[in-house]
Amino acid sequence: MTKGEETRRLTRLRLVPRLLRTSAFRYTLIYTTFFVLSVVGIGYFVYESTIGQTMERLDEELFRELNHLARVNASAGSDGLVGLNRVNNEVNRLKIVQDNALYLVVYGGPPIRILSTDFINPPREVLNAGPEMFEFDYDARAVVDGVVVTESRPAVGRVATFRYGTPDGKEVRAIILAARDIRDIDQIRQDARNTILRLGSVTLFLGLVLGSIYSGAFLRRVDAIGRTVRAIRDGDLSRRVALTGSDDEFDTLSTNINGMLDQIERLMTGMRQVSDNIAHDLRSPLTRIKARLETAMGDPQADKDEVIERTTMDVERLLATFNALLSITRIESGEGGGSKVPVDVAAVAEEMLELYEPAADEAGFALHGHVERVPDVLGNRELISQLIANLLDNALKYGRRPTETHPAIELTVVPRPSGGVLLSVMDNGPGVSEGDRERILQRFVRLERSRSTSGNGLGLSLVAAIARRHNAQLTIGRGLPHDPDARGLVPPTAYGLGVRIAFPPAPEKPKPSKPASHGALSEAKA
Template identity: 35%
Template sequence: MKIFQVLTSIAFRYMFTYVVGLSIAVFISMAVLYGVFAYNYFEDLQESIVEELETLTIVYEGQGVAGIEEYIQDQQRQQSSFFYLLADADYTKVTGTLKAWPEYREFGDGWLSIGRQAAGLVGGVPTLELVARSELLSNGYHVMAALRYNDILESNQLVVSTLLRTMIATLILGLVGGYFSARFTLQRIEDINAGISNIVKGDLGQRIPLGDSEGNVRQLIVNFNSMLDQTQSLMHGVRTVSDNIAHDLRTPLTRMRNHLSLLQQEADSDDMPRVQLLVEECDEILATFNALLRIAQLEAGNRITSFAHFDVGALVADVVDLYEPLAQDKELQLTQEIVAVELDGDRDLLFQMMVNLIDNAVKYTPAGGTILISVKALRPGGVLLTVADSGPGIPSADRENVFRRFFRLESSRGEHPGSGLGLSLVRAVVTMHHGRIQLKDNGPGLRVEVSLGGEY
């Protein structure tokens, strides 16, 4: 199975859409959850700074600068995450863990953001981002408390990176899984289509195998096979009735025809034409019944034991020689392109098939028309038989109907006698040889192509 066929299948496109949609939904959900987490984290960060400033204010009011220095030293011994700075009215450092009053960016409601320059304010920290808040104390002193928010920035980058990688991994795994799932589904559909194709070609006895299918697919196959059973039963009933009628009436018609032949010998000259007409009518009815019975035998596969190896080209040449005088009488140009091709088959049935096809071509091609008959080899070990004429042809809408029993085009009913069984017999012969027949436009006229064996 080709990769492109799998990638363009409905199953894969559905799986791809599902995986992409799921990945986007998961990414958005995780982003929203992280946004809520980050917001709460930053709220807690700000609340901690406000509480720390309140504590520093209380310490200053009670103990002054010395109290602030002692408090900061205690916090350092406890490895606090806060950074402190106490400055005088000129913003000159008095005490604290920051080296100097920093440059900052105020982002609202008294909150300060200290960017890259914060790394120079704290020794031994290569990268540092601080969020801070300052408070004006008595005697013009300024106190600042700050916390680093590198953690939330780093976690933000980590989360975003993780989300992207997770989504990419989900897409890749989903596409790989979708490919194999679509491949399995498509293979099962192709198996079902192959079975249906064989049934459409005429093998109504074949059924779609259930295999390992489960659920709806299995039920679909079961229902389809059940429908085929009913259809085959109905068609078998119709064919049985028509075959029985043909078989039961053939014997009395044969006796009637024999009696008419005897009567013809004894009739006088005035009654002779009428008796002759009756004999011809009986012959036509008997020919129709014989054709029906032969088609029934072919569809039942009763002639397969007579298969043999022979030259199809020589057989077609014999049929052409048989119809060449008739074609000359109608002033038809009969062209043949025949090569020797060996094939296994029933010689008599293939002879009858070519007789029917060439007879139709001669019958329906107007005077002065052309008929091409060709035999070409197909690989491996097959043959392509072609009968192309310049007659009126067959409309594309009726090209499948003409293979039905007793079907005849309205335009040919009054002009050309027949029973409408010729092409039914042809298809039965082709089907028994596991071949294929196609009716095409010859522009103008009809082109009949019969493929037997080989690749087609």
């Protein structure tokens, strides 16, 4: 045996106990047991309604015949032997027409006197037989290949017992046995039993074979999935479960597993990108700090206070980056932000408008609010405030074109026709070209022209994470037109940036929302 054959044989051997443990095999075993029981049950029913009935008819026949013989016996009055002689004669008459009939008439005893018999040896069962029909074997002469032999044959019989008083005051017993040879019936009966047994065995065998084939197929599919999962666990993230194309439940499961693996791979790639970005983004401030400190150490004339101040600023930036990253990670893992409660987005928006009014004023922005009554959304109030704050921050930071004399920001909160709430923050600044709109949601992405302003490129990532956390749809698109009088007619580039977040309706019946106050800041812009 070659090494390959040997391992295959061992694998097969190991497969057997595993086959027996599969749920497919256990189910087959249960089905098989039911099938075998049904086959045996049906067999028993057929047996009872054929052989059983024949035996019952025989019983009835013997009962009536014994009654008849008892009447013949009684016709002689109290003289036992005369009566029994009449019975003998009657029995001889009956035997002429019934060739399977057997009789025995005995008197007295012990020792008994046999008055007439069809048996070589009177069957022992007769002496202590009850009133029911009973089965017994008797010896009979037969010719086999020209030789006379004695063989045992099956029979059924019933007995009638009579008692007589003798002149000396004793009691004597007489027994009449009426019996039938049941060789033929017995043969059929044995054949029927064997057939039922064979049917049961074949059903059991087929059930087990089918069960093994079925479980084997089952195991092979499960093993294929297991092998892929193990390969992935061992580091080969590119592996996928092969589909058979049969579109069965295993294919569905495999498709789902493959989808999950795709998602994991995407996340892993994302993570790698993020760590690369972090390394890249933190390296420059850290290098800067190191260089500055080294220069300061080597130069006794250096302005230590300034070094400390600038280093502190750098460290603060680093800390801010770390904190933003941590928040995003916590929100995305579902850990940050606590549990979801009904939040009135309109109220949150009003608050943020109030909070940002001084900053907007100072920067020369017109901050408008258009806040309507909206149904509550299910979420976290702090996270929604954070989301609005990040968007307003960006609008104030990037929403001004050098030529613009009336920079404007508009915060809108309106109910969606399909339920839920639409929140948007728009400005009339330079906007973001279509090609960059997806990109700016990624961590650490800052557009070239924004390099001069401070920031980590994490604000919109946090907005996206908060939106995802609320199952809200985030779209980055056009904002306010550069020329407010030319709405609809201006080229697509003549708009600022608009960020829209569509919150889904809360699953429960939304409770009546509080009336939104329409203060000076929240006046709708026409």
